[in-house]
Amino acid sequence: MYCPSCHDEFIDSITICSDCNITLVENIALNEPLENINWVKVKELPGKVFGEMMGEVLNSAEIPYFLKSDWSASAYNVAPTGLVGSYVQVYVPENFHDKANKLLTDLMD
Ligand SMILES: [Zn+2]
Known part of the structure; x- marks a missing residue:
């Protein structure tokens, strides 16, 4: 597993x-070296559950992706209900953006 941001390698x-x-990505799903990929934001979602849902859709479409959350920022402002105010951003390689955007937009409607 690889970090799309700092490019560190991790065990599975x-x-x-x-x-x-x-979230880490599996390098095997990518056709070019990780550092050559231009990651773009597709969606910003109101919570981790949405992020995981989107992840499953992208997985089944064989689109590489990673999720970026604001958990660390929200830790300073923890609401009684837990994750209120938190969001998840979905990133995909630039060349997958249109396909991913369509899939995720369909899912949200
Ligand atoms: Zn990293």
Whole structure:
């Protein structure tokens, strides 16, 4: 597993980069070296559950992606209900943006 942000390599059981707080990607799903990929934001979602849902859709469409959250920022403002105010941003490689955007927009409607 690789971090799309800092490019560190992790063992398979690790799913989140401890430095960047984002989900790791499997390099095997990518056709070009990770550092050549231009990641773009597709959607910003109102919570982790939405992010995981989107992730499953992108997975089944074989689109590489990672999720970036604001958990660390929200830790300073923890609401009684937990994750209120938190969001998840979905990133995909630039060349997958249109396809991913259509899939996720359909899902939200
Ligand atoms: Zn990282």
